[in-house]
Amino acid sequence: MNDSDITGRTDLSRRRALALTGVTAGAGLGLALTSCSSDSDSDTSAAAASPTPSASAAAVSGDVCVLNSSVTEGPYYLEDQLFRKDITEGKKGVPLTVKLTVRDQTEDCGPVVGAAVEIWHCDAWGYYSGYTTTSPGGTSVPSESEDTSGANDKTFLRGFQTTNADGIVEFTTIYPGWYTPRTTHIHVKVHTGGKKADNTYEGGKVNWTGQLFFEDKYGDEVYKVTPYSQHVGTFTKLDDDMVYGGGGAKDGLMTLTGDISKGFTGTLTVGIDPDKENTGAGTGGGGSRPPSGPPPSGSPN
Numbered sequence: 273m274n275d276s277d278i279t280g281r282t283d284l285s286r287r288r289a290l291a292l293t294g295v296t297a298g299a300g301l302g303l304a305l306t307s308c309s310s311d312s313d314s315d316t317s318a319a320a321a322s323p324t325p326s327a328s329a330a331a332v333s334g335d336v337c338v339l340n341s342s343v344t345e346g347p348y349y350l351e352d353q354l355f356r357k358d359i360t361e362g363k364k365g366v367p368l369t370v371k372l373t374v375r376d377q378t379e380d381c382g383p384v385v386g387a388a389v390e391i392w393h394c395d396a397w398g399y400y401s402g403y404t405t406t407s408p409g410g411t412s413v414p415s416e417s418e419d420t421s422g423a424n425d426k427t428f429l430r431g432f433q434t435t436n437a438d439g440i441v442e443f444t445t446i447y448p449g450w451y452t453p454r455t456t457h458i459h460v461k462v463h464t465g466g467k468k469a470d471n472t473y474e475g476g477k478v479n480w481t482g483q484l485f486f487e488d489k490y491g492d493e494v495y496k497v498t499p500y501s502q503h504v505g506t507f508t509k510l511d512d513d514m515v516y517g518g519g520g521a522k523d524g525l526m527t528l529t530g531d532i533s534k535g536f537t538g539t540l541t542v543g544i545d546p547d548k549e550n551t552g553a554g555t556g557g558g559g560s561r562p563p564s565g566p567p568p569s570g571s572p573n
Contacts, residue, residue: 342481343515343524345552346459348400350430352472353390358444359431361423364499365396365446367535370484370526374439374462377543383439384544388463388473390432391443391484396499398451401428432473447486447494447536450507455516456491457524458484464546479544481552485516485525486538493532 372389375381394400404425421428429448433441450456460483466476488509494500495507510516510525517523526538 342550342552343483345461345481346483348392348394348403349459349552350392350402350426353392353430353432354427355433355468355471355473356431357433357442359391359429360445361428362421363395363423363428363446364421365449366494366497366500366532368445368447369535369537370443370445370458371537371539372441372460373539373541374435374441375541375543376546378545378547381543383435383437384464384546385435385437385439386464387435387439387479387544388432388466388468388476389435389441389460389542390430390463390473391445391458391460392430393445393448393458394451395429396446396449397503398449401430402426434468434473447490447500449500449503450491450495452505453508453514455488455508455510455513456486457513457515460484460542461552462542462544464544477549478551479546479548480542481550482542483515483524484538484540485510485513485523486528487525490528490536497532 370391374384374387374389376384392400401424429445431443433443435441448456448458460481461478462480463473463476463478466473468474491507495503511518516525519525521527521540524540526540528536528538530536
């Protein structure tokens with residue numbers, strides 16, 4: 273297969289916020305995930321977030337809004353993420369489209385328009401931008417591996433968008449790598465009440481902090497191909513993860529379509545209460561803090 277080679281370098285002065293983390297998944301405020309997905313287009317809108325209930329949005333077959341707790345934001349969160357759809361910056365890996373639908377759980381699951389959705393995750397070797405001088409998985413990156421993507425080590429695989437009229441955002445990225453002791457995952461936050469400014473999002477509040485997960489069968493396949501195969505070791509399976517709650521879609525398990533040769537699309541619907549707030553800081557279960565020290569010689573920047 274051919275590795276994805278999408279480039280979008282962007283520089284931005286950033287504030288770094290290192291969140292508290294624990295060893296078990298903790299309960300948050302009353303926020304929700306639903307077990308449904310949407311097939312609408314993914315154009316984004318920068319309008320102020322507002323719920324727009326509709327019969328069609330609430331009556332999708334199998335659509336159930338179930339309140340659920342937020343989970344930790346983890347130790348690798350950075351503020352001021354860039355407004356963009358493509359977050360790869362040339363990072364190599366199996367192409368992945370992340371398609372999320374945000375709905376107002378308090379208003380008949382109507383779409384939330386103009387909500388800011390931000391995601392971030394590690395690269396094929398298990399590294400997060402902004403933290404490339406530490407190794408999340410210890411010294412598990414072989415010295416012969418080298419990332420030649422030219423990605424900005426402060427911004428790769430991070431970004432946000434605002435939901436369109438159907439409450440949808442869509443990101444272009446790669447299938448995440450892994451690091452000990454976590455299973456494969458993507459971090460996500462949903463904000464309302466703020467505004468897009470200087471290519472980022474300011475003000476408002478965080479309504480939901482969560483993580484997106486994958487069935488083990490996808491990792492079993494993806495991690496056999498380059499560049500993932502250069503990361504030695506074994507990824508943690510879903511049932512053994514310290515954060516995943518085991519509840520399927522309501523606990524962040526995405527539905528994937530596609531294949532390894534052409535890439536995957538992962539979908540999930542997120543139900544929020546716009547009046548609630550949860551930043552995910554200090555709620556536990558984000559994975560251990562990485563050891564100090566630089567990566568092995570020759571490993572990715």
